[in-house]
Amino acid sequence: MEHIDLSLVDWSRAQFALTAMYHWVFVPLTLGLSFIIAFMESIYVKTGDEKWKKTTRFWMKLFGINFAIGVATGIILEFEFGTNWSNYSWFVGDIFGAPLAIEGIMAFFMESTFIAVMFFGWDKVSKKFHLTATWLTAIGANISALWILVANAWMQNPVGMQFNPDTARMEMVNFWDVLYSPSAISKFIHTTTSGFVLAAVFVIGISSWFLLKKRHQLMAKRSMLVSSVFGIIASITLIVSGDSSARDIAKYQPVKFAAMEALYEGKTQAPLVAIGLIGKLNYDSITKDTKDDFLIKIEIPNMLSYLAFMDPNAFVPGIKDLVLGNEDYNILSVIEKIKRGYVAQQSLKLYKETEKTDKVLHEALKAKFTDSQWLNTYFRYFGYGSYYDDDSKIMESNAFKVVPPVSLTFYAFHLMVILGGHFLLLFLIVLYLVVINRIEKYKIVLYTALWTIPLVYIASQSGWIVAEVGRQPWVIQDLMTTMNAVSKIDSSSVIITFILFAVLFTGLLIAELGIMIKQIKIGPKDGGH
Numbered sequence: 001m002e003h004i005d006l007s008l009v010d011w012s013r014a015q016f017a018l019t020a021m022y023h024w025v026f027v028p029l030t031l032g033l034s035f036i037i038a039f040m041e042s043i044y045v046k047t048g049d050e051k052w053k054k055t056t057r058f059w060m061k062l063f064g065i066n067f068a069i070g071v072a073t074g075i076i077l078e079f080e081f082g083t084n085w086s087n088y089s090w091f092v093g094d095i096f097g098a099p100l101a102i103e104g105i106m107a108f109f110m111e112s113t114f115i116a117v118m119f120f121g122w123d124k125v126s127k128k129f130h131l132t133a134t135w136l137t138a139i140g141a142n143i144s145a146l147w148i149l150v151a152n153a154w155m156q157n158p159v160g161m162q163f164n165p166d167t168a169r170m171e172m173v174n175f176w177d178v179l180y181s182p183s184a185i186s187k188f189i190h191t192t193t194s195g196f197v198l199a200a201v202f203v204i205g206i207s208s209w210f211l212l213k214k215r216h217q218l219m220a221k222r223s224m225l226v227s228s229v230f231g232i233i234a235s236i237t238l239i240v241s242g243d244s245s246a247r248d249i250a251k252y253q254p255v256k257f258a259a260m261e262a263l264y265e266g267k268t269q270a271p272l273v274a275i276g277l278i279g280k281l282n283y284d285s286i287t288k289d290t291k292d293d294f295l296i297k298i299e300i301p302n303m304l305s306y307l308a309f310m311d312p313n314a315f316v317p318g319i320k321d322l323v324l325g326n327e328d329y330n331i332l333s334v335i336e337k338i339k340r341g342y343v344a345q346q347s348l349k350l351y352k353e354t355e356k357t358d359k360v361l362h363e364a365l366k367a368k369f370t371d372s373q374w375l376n377t378y379f380r381y382f383g384y385g386s387y388y389d390d391d392s393k394i395m396e397s398n399a400f401k402v403v404p405p406v407s408l409t410f411y412a413f414h415l416m417v418i419l420g421g422h423f424l425l426l427f428l429i430v431l432y433l434v435v436i437n438r439i440e441k442y443k444i445v446l447y448t449a450l451w452t453i454p455l456v457y458i459a460s461q462s463g464w465i466v467a468e469v470g471r472q473p474w475v476i477q478d479l480m481t482t483m484n485a486v487s488k489i490d491s492s493s494v495i496i497t498f499i500l501f502a503v504l505f506t507g508l509l510i511a512e513l514g515i516m517i518k519q520i521k522i523g524p525k526d527g528g529h
Contacts, residue, residue: 008491009483012084015498017468019077021461022505026070026512028460031145031192032199032234033063034138039226041134045127055219057122058524059203062516064119067141069512073505084494088475088485095161095172096151103147110140145195146188153184155476156467157252163379165351165369170479182248187467190241193234194463197423198456200231204430205453206520208446211439216523221434228431235424242420243307249470250308253477255322255402256470259409261304263318264293266326270316272303275414278407319406323399334384334399337478341385344378383479404472412465419459426452 037060044052078100081089089096117125117133125133154160160177161170172178204227207220250257257263262278263270276297302312309316315329325333351365368374387398426449433439439446471477475485 005491006483008489008494009486011491011494011498012486013482015084015494015501016077016080018498018501018505019073019080020468021464022509023070023073023077024461024464025457025509026066026073027145028195028198029066029202030063030070030141031195032197032230033059033066033202034134034141035196036199036203036227036230037063038131038135038138039230040223041131043226045131051218052222054524055222058219059223060118061519062206065512065515065519067115069508072508076501084487084489085475085485086487088480090169091480091485092155092170092476095154095158095170095178098172098175099147099151099154099178103144111137111144114140142192145192149188149191150179150184152467153181153187154178155474156187156471157181157183157248158476158479159183163369163375163382165348165366168348168352182244183252186241186245186248190238190245191463193238193241194460196234197231197238197420198460200227200234200427201423201449201452201456203227204231204426205450208449209520210523212443212446212450217440219524221437221439224430224434224439228427228434231423231427232431235420235427238420239424242417246307247309250316253471254317255319256404256409256466257308258317258319258322259404259406259470260413260466262294262406262410263304263316264320266315266318266321266329268305268315269302269313270304270308271299271301272307273414274298274300275418276410278410319403323403334387334402335395337381337384338387338395338399340378341381341383342388343385344382345385345388347378381478383474383476383481383484386481386484401473404470409466409470412462412469416459416462416466419455419462423452423456423459 037056040052040056040059043049044056081096114133114136117130118137121130121133158170159181160172160174162173163169164171178184203223207223207227210216210220246257246260249260261273262276273294277295279293279295304316305314306312308314317326317329317331321329321331323334325331325336347365347368351362351369354362354365369379384402387395387401389395389398426445429445430439430449433442433445473481473483475482
């Protein structure tokens with residue numbers, strides 16, 4: 001195992017996480033609010049009621065503030081692939097680059113073209129043309145998210161590709177397999193609908209503030225009506241897509257799935273931990289006799305088996321099974337995967353070395369990289385080879401490095417699920433009270449809605465923590481580790497840019513909050529009741 005500057009890896013990860021999490025503060029509101037605005041404007045065009053136009057323009061103003069600042073973080077995020085993760089970019093550029101290029105050329109172009117009409121076209125174009133521009137802006141924003149999420153899903157479940165030993169790069173062989181993989185579909189639906197839920201909570205929370213202040217009450221109630229219906233539909237879709245995503249994770253990222261439930265020992269009829277407090281477990285001391293390390297837990301019988309495999313009696317492998325192996329269920333140990341990955345890496349190294357010295361061996365090795373059986377037996381574990389060591393004890397210790405931070409993954413997942421239930425309940429209550437026209441009487445609901453705004457952002461960030469922390473140490477599942485993906489640069493340069501970005505992004509966030517709060521206090525320019 002070659003020497004790796006672990007401080008460089010850690011700081012590169014920290015910088016990317018910082019940028020991604022700040023970016024994700026702005027993106028979900030853009031995804032959801034764009035559609036809420038489109039629905040509101042559709043009602044205005046249908047009814048001709050000017051108050052709906054005022055309502056639409058007010059929320060459109062907040063959308064514009066958020067959109068502008070979100071673009072800045074997104075651009076920096078994409079540049080980091082070249083500056084901090086050049087080895088990764090080289091390895092998968094032919095695949096990862098395609099969705100990003102489409103995103104930039106088609107989706108972003110679509111957004112930027114029609115967003116100008118949406119903001120500046122009032123009274124300059126017809127109502128129907130303006131409405132079309134608003135809808136196309138919303139669709140464009142979500143198509144933009146599609147290509148980013150397709151690329152991310154490929155990293156979690158690489159499909160539709162082949163490895164070229166001559167260039168040591170992954171090459172796309174089937175674009176449609178990449179686009180329509182189960183991981184891509186479930187990730188796109190789950191992520192965008194989470195943005196819809198966030199936007200619905202945001203609109204309801206701000207509308208609640210107006211009702212508490214007894215200002216613009218008609219606008220607030222109408223906004224709540226649209227957003228609660230939108231939020232209910234989005235929440236149900238979110239639950240269904242989350243269920244599909246969990247099965248996908250159980251199949252392709254079983255260690256992440258085990259970490260999500262802090263499942264140390266595999267079980268048939270595995271229960272789902274509804275609420276739990278986990279203790280500390282030393283991974284280096286895991287043995288066949290280690291027990292689950294929960295201090296407190298409330299379980300739902302058989303639910304985890306059903307969630308993972310649609311069978312309440314199915315066996316769900318735990319962390320011990322996945323690290324130490326389980327012959328009864330044909331689960332390879334990590335040690336065996338490391339050995340097989342090392343064979344694949346050495347084959348590639350020898351292939352390069354024999355290019356000019358031994359043509360016969362060179363061609364024989366090349367044939368391996370096109371042999372499906374060899375690829376399935378050895379190359380599929382290519383990334384594990386980075387943990388190989390001649391010292392068996394060191395390699396046994398390295399085996400546990402494929403386990404992500406369990407506590408963080410477990411708590412982030414359960415916090416996301418619990419808060420998701422809270423949002424759905426809030427939408428139902430708000431819709432009922434708006435329909436019977438008594439929402440302003442229930443101040444506890446209004447205050448709850450207002451203080452749910454920060455909670456929905458916490459839930460949104462938690463989802464990405466599960467997705468990205470949960471798959472560590474892989475940047476590409478089973479094929480490339482994070483430590484192999486970083487650029488060979490001095491860690492001090494990453495530390496400096498981390499600090500600069502932290503200051504910049506925090507400043508942008510403070511600026512957005514200041515501008516947003518100011519505009520909310522002003523309210524719709526033409527007033528309202």
